[in-house]
Amino acid sequence: FTRAPYLCIELISLYNKKEGAPRRFYACSACRDRKDCNFFQWEDEKVSELRLLAREQNNKRKQPPFSHIEYYTRYRHFVSLPLIRRRFCQDCQLLLLSGDWDEHSSHSVLCDISVAQLRRPSQLLHPLENKKTNAQYLFAERSCMFLLDLFESLGLNKILCVGTPRLHELIKIRNSEGHHQVMKSLLMDIDFRYCQFNSEDEFCHYNMFNHYFFDAEQGYVTCRKFLLEEIGERVVLVSDPPFGGLVKPLAHSFKKISAIWKSSVQEMPIFWIFPYFFESRIKECFPTFSMLDYQVDYENHALYKYGKKGRRQSPVRIFTNLSPRDIILPSDEGYRFCSQCQRYVSSENKHCDICDACPSKDGRQWRHCLQCNKCVKPTWIHCMSCNCCALKDHCCSKPSSGCFICGDKEHKRSICPQKYSSENHVTFHIIKLNFTKLNSIQSPPMRKRERGQQPE
Numbered sequence: 178f179t180r181a182p183y184l185c186i187e188l189i190s191l192y193n194k195k196e197g198a199p200r201r202f203y204a205c206s207a208c209r210d211r212k213d214c215n216f217f218q219w220e221d222e223k224v225s226e227l228r229l230l231a232r233e234q235n236n237k238r239k240q241p242p243f244s245h246i247e248y249y250t251r252y253r254h255f256v257s258l259p260l261i262r263r264r265f266c267q268d269c270q271l272l273l274l275s276g277d278w279d280e281h282s283s284h285s286v287l288c289d290i291s292v293a294q295l296r297r298p299s300q301l302l303h304p305l306e307n308k309k310t311n312a313q314y315l316f317a318e319r320s321c322m323f324l325l326d327l328f329e330s331l332g333l334n335k336i337l338c339v340g341t342p343r344l345h346e347l348i349k350i351r352n353s354e355g356h357h358q359v360m361k362s363l364l365m366d367i368d369f370r371y372c373q374f375n376s377e378d379e380f381c382h383y384n385m386f387n388h389y390f391f392d393a394e395q396g397y398v399t400c401r402k403f404l405l406e407e408i409g410e411r412v413v414l415v416s417d418p419p420f421g422g423l424v425k426p427l428a429h430s431f432k433k434i435s436a437i438w439k440s441s442v443q444e445m446p447i448f449w450i451f452p453y454f455f456e457s458r459i460k461e462c463f464p465t466f467s468m469l470d471y472q473v474d475y476e477n478h479a480l481y482k483y484g485k486k487g488r489r490q491s492p493v494r495i496f497t498n499l500s501p502r503d504i505i506l507p508s509d510e511g512y513r514f515c516s517q518c519q520r521y522v523s524s525e526n527k528h529c530d531i532c533d534a535c536p537s538k539d540g541r542q543w544r545h546c547l548q549c550n551k552c553v554k555p556t557w558i559h560c561m562s563c564n565c566c567a568l569k570d571h572c573c574s575k576p577s578s579g580c581f582i583c584g585d586k587e588h589k590r591s592i593c594p595q596k597y598s599s600e601n602h603v604t605f606h607i608i609k610l611n612f613t614k615l616n617s618i619q620s621p622p623m624r625k626r627e628r629g630q631q632p633e
């Protein structure tokens with residue numbers, strides 16, 4: 178229901194160690210898990226007519242039952258119904274019209290759907306919690322309000338919400354309340370359920386891993402129209418991708434969007450919400466970006482909650498090309514301005530005069546190690562035999578050649594930031610193919626994509 182997976186294919190080269198030759202194949206870029214989409218095809222494979230046909234049929238079966246226009250027409254009809262006739266099928270994640278009731282009579286159906294509920298689709302729909310594919314972690318109210326107030330204070334009033342459905346719905350609610358400056362918002366997300374609640378000007382079915390508009394022409398036109406700034410309008414792109422996502426394809430998509438917006442004098446303002454341990458990867462793709470100290474937290478994520486101490490703090494940060502000096506972080510949460518660094522930092526992030534920086538990345542207070550000549554995590558101690566700081570219980574006998582993945586002397590493979598991306602081990606191109614030419618069925622090769630997790 179939520180996706181047409183065969184539209185989002187990427188070409189992957191695998192280095193086959195035994196034979197020594199790379200062999201490239203197509204796989205789904207949107208689904209991290211083979212269970213969600215097992216599409217697989219060698220690049221040079223000849224696909225039989227029979228299989229093409231099977232694919233096409235399989236593909237048709239997976240299409241949503243209604244088009245975006247149909248869904249939205251149903252929605253408008255739904256809103257006009259009296260409360261007692263407004264029902265939502267939880268099993269099918271569908272707003273029901275009277276004619277649908279019989280078909281869903283054995284399903285779990287919510288009755289008396291209020292206008293307030295309709296305004297909060299992210300609460301009505303159940304979050305897709307498949308960790309590898311969707312990881313639909315919804316912002317806590319605190320983080321949503323922070324972002325919206327920030328946009329307002331910066332005069333950003335056209336918000337392109339790439340994978341931020343809750344932010345999008347709160348913008349619409351704010352607009353209807355009339356206490357704030359009106360903002361326009363366009364949601365671009367792979368979760369097609371959201372088109373039930375949004376017109377074609379408000380939602381595009383989009384894959385951010387390969388910059389693919391499922392609605393072909395219409396989606397692209399909507400996006401381009403949205404990015405045009407009239408006098409007094411200022412666009413910002415805000416995205417909160419699933420953490421398992423690869424940095425490079427995401428950056429590629431954001432650059433494509435910027436290119437549609439394009440201005441020769443300025444960069445398009447971007448807020449990319451992602452864990453702090455992707456900092457170096459993101460900066461590789463976007464050298465002008467800086468990471469803010471603000472901790473983004475989520476309502477439905479047990480770990481990533483604001484107010485925790487030590488290792489339990491949310492690792493999710495905001496990466497932006499706007500000047501960090503202009504982004505005021507809330508002082509009632511302990512954030513303060515560091516005049517040396519010219520940015521707002523968290524309360525525990527103490528300025529180090531030797532490093533001349535507020536060095537902490539994870540919200541804990543780091544300390545300076547004179548031997549290493551830099552600040553390190555509080556749980557690390559300087560080890561004479563390794564000649565660097567490391568976790569107390571690290572194993573010195575292991576070769577001090579450092580990380581197996583990136584070669585860095587300071588950490589082991591298990592905590593390598595690059596472990597969180599398979600970009601190092603697998604190179605790939607992103608390509609778009611017409612879905613009628615694609616398929617599903619076949620046994621997948623070994624391909625492991627490691628998800629982002631918080632290192633020690």
Ligand SMILES: C[S@@+](CC[C@H](N)C(=O)[O-])C[C@H]1O[C@@H](n2cnc3c(N)ncnc32)[C@H](O)[C@@H]1O
Binds near residue numbers: 313345366383418420
């Ligand atoms: C971590 S959640 C972010 C939700 C956000 N925190 C909010 O509260 O609005 C990731 C979002 O990206 C969407 N998403 C996942 N994979 C996607 C893809 N390949 N293309 C576009 N959107 C995707 C999910 O449907 C989900 O809405």
Ligand SMILES: [Zn+2]
Binds near residue numbers: 281
């Ligand atoms: Zn149903």
Ligand SMILES: [Zn+2]
Binds near residue numbers: 527533
């Ligand atoms: Zn500082």
Ligand SMILES: [Zn+2]
Binds near residue numbers: 531533536545552
């Ligand atoms: Zn220091």
Ligand SMILES: [Zn+2]
Binds near residue numbers: 550558560566
């Ligand atoms: Zn040290």
Ligand SMILES: [Zn+2]
Binds near residue numbers: 560561572
């Ligand atoms: Zn050691």
